[in-house]
Amino acid sequence: QSALTQPASVSGSPGQSITISCTGTSSDVGDYNYVSWYQQHPGKAPKLMIYDVSKRPSGVSNRFSGSKSGNTASLTISGLQAEDEADYYCCSYAGGSHYVFGTGTKVTVL
Amino acid sequence: EVQLVQSGAEVKKPGESLKISCKGSGYSFASYWIAWVRQMPGKGLELMGIIYPDDSDTRYSPSFQGQVTISADKSISTAYLQWSRLKASDTAMYYCASQARGAGFDPWGQGTLVTVSS
Numbered sequence: 050q051s052a053l054t055q056p057a058s059v060s061g062s063p064g065q066s067i068t069i070s071c072t073g074t075s076s077d078v079g080d081y082n083y084v085s086w087y088q089q090h091p092g093k094a095p096k097l098m099i100y101d102v103s104k105r106p107s108g109v110s111n112r113f114s115g116s117k118s119g120n121t122a123s124l125t126i127s128g129l130q131a132e133d134e135a136d137y138y139c140c141s142y143a144g145g146s147h148y149v150f151g152t153g154t155k156v157t158v159l
Numbered sequence: 160e161v162q163l164v165q166s167g168a169e170v171k172k173p174g175e176s177l178k179i180s181c182k183g184s185g186y187s188f189a190s191y192w193i194a195w196v197r198q199m200p201g202k203g204l205e206l207m208g209i210i211y212p213d214d215s216d217t218r219y220s221p222s223f224q225g226q227v228t229i230s231a232d233k234s235i236s237t238a239y240l241q242w243s244r245l246k247a248s249d250t251a252m253y254y255c256a257s258q259a260r261g262a263g264f265d266p267w268g269q270g271t272l273v274t275v276s277s
Contacts, residue, residue, distance in 0.1 A: 050221065052203070083262035087204070094254055094270050095196075095204065100263025106176060138204050141264055146218040148194070153203040 050143055053078065053151035060157040066127040069154045071139030072120060077149055079120035083142035086115055086124045090135045098137075099124060126156070134158045161185040162266035171245050172272045178241035179271045181255030188228055188236035189229040192258040195229055195240045198270075199251045209258070210238060245275045 054072040061067040071078065071086075078084060084102045087095035097106055099115035104124065112127045122141070126133055139151035166180045172257065189212040208219040210258045212231040219229070231238040238255055253271045256264035 056220035060251070081262075085261075085263035087264075089204075093262075094267040095256075096261060096267070097260060097263045102264070103176075103263040106260055106263070106265060138203075138266070140206070146192075147220060148205060148206045150196075150204045 050077075050147060050149045053066075053141060053149055055137075055139060055151040055154045057152070058155045058157065060159055061126075061129045062159045063129055063131065065129050066125060067129060067156065069124045069126075069137055069156070071122040071124070071141075071151045073122075073141050074120055075147070077141040077143040078117065080123050080144070081142045082117065084115065084122040085140045086113075087138045087140065088133075089138065090136045093137065118138055129158055131158050141151055161259070161266055163257060163266055165253075165255060165268035165271045166273040168274070170276070171240055173245055173275055175245050175275075176243050177245055177273065178243070179242075179253060179273070181237045181268050183238075183257060186259060188255075188257075189217050189233040193231065193234055193238040193240075194256045194258065196228075196254045196256060196263055196264075197223075197251050198254065204254075207240070212236075212238060245273075247275050247277075249273060250275045275276045 086099040089095045100118045103115045192209045194209045195207040207223040210217045212233040256267040
């Protein structure tokens with residue numbers, strides 16, 4: 050299983066919207082609606098932001114949304130804020146109780 | 160409060176053995192898969208394997224099969240990750256996480272830093 054492909058970095062100004070892509074294959078992202086997204090600030094544990102492609106845990110801002118088309122999932126952050134600056138990882142079920150993470154994307158708020 | 164609490168940082172020498180722990184509280188620990196995730200310095204997240212505490216059904220990611228052992232004791236709501244012979248390349252932060260939210264991993268433990276150096 051290869052890691053899912055994410056852009057190394059994405060940046061935006063406060064108030065803007067950005068989208069992070071997560072590209073897999075027909076054996077993982079494309080085959081299951083089990084994509085999740087995690088935010089990780091430096092020195093901290095990851096935090097679940099989106100699960101099952103587009104569901105948002107309670108307590109997570111509605112500025113975060115997820116979607117999927119074919120073998121690519123996406124995380125959109127609208128109304129970008131300084132506190133959104135962090136690393137973001139996608140994760141997909143890949144069958145047989147196996148999961149694969151994405152390569153990670155560093156979000157910079159300009 | 161739903162939480163996972165991991166054991167403290169470890170400093171070991173190559174060839175030594177190690178077992179780190181992850182204790183759950185505030186929810187039905189045995190009823191949700193627990194994942195172990197490696198993060199090497201400055202690198203991304205890698206899922207090592209998952210275990211279902213209720214029956215100890217364990218699945219390893221191919222890269223970690225044979226390299227580590229994952230176990231659990233549901234009577235004390237604790238999962239474990241162990242090495243029989245550590246290598247310098249095992250130096251990393253290790254997180255446990257519960258799959259208590261659909262197919263998403265939440266909550267996460269605070270992480271256990273393992274340093275292997277001669």
